[in-house]
Amino acid sequence: MIKNLHRGAASIAFREPLYIESCASIVSQKEGEGPLGKLFDIVCEDPMFGCDTWEAAESTLQKETATLALNRSRLTPDDVQLMFAGDLLAQTAATCFGSAGIGIPFYGLYGACSTMGESLSLGALSLTAGFGSRVLCVTSSHFASAEKEFRFPLGYGNQRPLSATWTVTGSGACILSTTPPAKSSPLRSSVGFAAITGLTAGRVMDYGLKDSMNMGGCMAPAACDTIARNFSDFSRTPSDYDAVFTGDLGTVGQKILLDLLSEQNIDLASIHQDCGLLIYDNETQDTHSGGSGCGCSATVLAAYILPKVVSGEWKRILFVPTGALLSKVSFNEGDSIPGIAHAVVIEHMEV
Template identity: 90%
Template sequence: MIKNLHNGAASIGFDSPLYFESCASIVSQKEGDGPLGNLFDMICKDPMFGCDTWESAESTLQKEVATLAMNRCSLTPEDVQLMFAGDLLAQTAATSFGSAGIGIPFYGLYGACSTMGESLSLGSLALTAGFGSRVLCTTSSHFASAEKEFRFPLGYGNQRPFSATWTVTGSGACILNTAPPGENSPLRSSGGCAAITGLTAGRVMDYGLKDSMNMGGCMAPAACDTITRNFADFGRTPSDYDAVFTGDLGVIGKKILLDLLGEQNIDLSPIHQDCGILIYDNETQDTHAGGSGCGCSATVLAAYILPKVVSGEWKRILFVPTGALLSKVSFNEGDSIPGIAHAVVIEHVEV
């Protein structure tokens, strides 16, 4: 059993790291046409993924990425003790159907677009508590299934305001292990590997915003709260991180976050990046404020962030997926949209 070291009010440090053994990312053509297109493991030109419905397409997407992550390290479902996964749909339908047949004991999660941070956090805690040596963490989202769930059917042709983000069609998966990855792992280099060394649990933050087309504004306060508590709990400043990645604040949420942090005399601008801004080329792809969805931060983590940590280009980063906790019921009843953000500390570890 790994010892957990409680830091401050909401953070936990691990005296032994939790290692990334494998990862995988699958996206649709729009994401493949973006700046990170050559980094994803698979790009599917068919957004239906060979299925009859958008929801089935997302389930297939999540099942395929989980299988790919295991195959990259020659693992079978019997080698993985637990699966923590989620999506944006009601009753996490894409994940429930996607996990069926894989055969791994399963916990379904919902943290909106912050779900990859929640999955990695709970997976890490399960491993440190001794409940197995290996867990699978995965999330997915699909543009069409999310539009159908939260906004309008695609055939409606509604106009999107410039504050709106574009839900990423994609899925990312990571396998965590209590032991360092083997020589055949895609996440091991001659210099080392990537590992989780700590986390900060998010708090639900509600500033009373009600605009579902400006989720960056709804989520930015939660990102600010989690980042500042991570710094306070671990006694760190921005200079202790090579980069801080938020999940999908987009261009508007990013500005609000930096302004909120500036009010606390924290200048994050030199090292802050947002997965929703990274995944699309806003000049040519017309996504307005950027990308969003559970699959946004998950695919960027697997395809872009982890390889740079493994190589040692980044020694320590803070991964902060962000989520807007609305439902179609709460929104239609006029409720505000709370936000949440979970932070995971990922470091380059020599092995």
């Protein structure tokens, strides 16, 4: 069993890295038309993905992404011991139906849009504790299924305020391994590969906000808390990271995050990027505050972030998916919207 080094209350520095062996990303047409469109593995023009319902479409999307990640490393489901996966829907419906035909022992997760951070964290903890040699981490979201679940049916034609984000139709998957990727792996370059070396578990932060059309404002305090604790627990400053990625704060949430961090004398402006702002062009795609959803940070990680870590362009990054922990029941009862953010340290490892 690999011994780890606890840092602070909820941070862990792994004594041995957990390698990212494979990844995959599949999105729909709107995401394919964005700035990262050419980087995604598959862009499907049919938002229904050949299905009859939005929910079935998301299940198919997630299953195809997980299968692609396996195929890219020439793995079968029998090569993977555990699957950590989730989505935005009640009872993680998209994931339950999507995982049914894969055949990997499955744990369903719900961390709202932070679920990819939760999945990677639990996957890394399981491997380092000796519970297998590989795990599959995958999340998904779908614009139409999320609108139907949390807001209004698309036919309602409601107006969206400028603070609102656009739920990404997409799925991202990563396979973690206790051994470095093979030379044939798509996530191994001539100079190295990517690995998880640490994490900071998020805490639920509730500032009493109740606006479901301003998710960035609801999640920013949690992102601030997790990032600040990561810096403190690991005795690091912004200069120790090449980039810090939040999941989907958008334009509103990003400004709040930077303001909150500045109050703690942390200047993150020069290295902070938000996956929700990277995936769409807000000036031409009319997404208002940016992108959101479980699939937002997951697809950006697989398509944009990991290749740059593998190539050595970035030596160390902090991946901080953010989530707004509301349900349609809690929101309709007038409850506030707590936020959470999980941080994962990903580093370039030389061959």
